[in-house]
Amino acid sequence: MSEIWTDEGHHRAALDNPNTKAIIERAMPLIENVERNKELEVLGGKGL
Structure with a gap:
């Protein structure tokens, strides 16, 4: 799952x-061993 913030x-x-x-x-x-935040440069897409 991914979440996107401004x-x-x-x-x-x-x-x-x-x-x-x-x-x-x-x-x-369930998530304590999951890799944390990754910052991505979103170029666009449906729903953004």
Whole structure:
């Protein structure tokens, strides 16, 4: 799964959402060994 934010501020704001925090808490056992953030330059595409 990938998520795309306009900038770092939008990413931080998304993580402040209580629903997002609850989902991350539940998922942590599954994702603790997953490689973290990769920054990509998105050139465009459907839905962006």
